[in-house]
Amino acid sequence: MKDESEFVGLFREHYTAVRRFIERRVSDSEAAADLTMDCFEIAWRKHVPSEPFGLPWLYRTARNLIANEYRRRDREEALWIHIEHHVRTLAAGSDSEMTRRLVEAVRALPDHEREILWLTYWEDLSAAEVAVVMGISPGSVWTRLNRVRTRLRPALQDARTPWEEVPGERR
Secondary structure (H helix, E strand, O other): OOOHHHHHHHHHHHHHHHHHHHHOOOOOHHHHHHHHHHHHHHHHHHOOOOOOOOHHHHHHHHHHHHHHHHHHHHHHHHHHHHHHHHHHHHOOOOOHHHHHHHHHHHHHOOHHHHHHHHHHHHOOOOHHHHHHHHOOOHHHHHHHHHHHHHHHHHHHOOOOOOOOOOOOOOO
């Protein structure tokens, strides 16, 4: 389907139906919007004009994308279970409340920020290596990593050590 007007017509006719189809199966509306656009991108790239094309083909494509999304979520959840176990093992004997807050704070980070943490601390990559993996500059890696550390600091604040001075407090 390389005829742009034919594709525009297909998009206008079926976008809402495909979006609703996906939204009923994926709880995240942002993910549903992305998957809907992915479905139409695949339609643009793969359709052969001589073959019939319409809503059933789009639904089949959407089902495949949804299955991929479920697999991605399952992998992410398995990774989180592994990370939480690892963090708890490392923190054995220390403040379990702080560990819980830290895990929750990391979970709340956007994907790209969590990935920088994972690549840096769990995969033990340098900033230059993380930059290659993420397609950004090493300077951006450092900037983002510092930003993430700043966002995580409140989860660790209650665990002050005696040598830390707090502005406004007297010893």
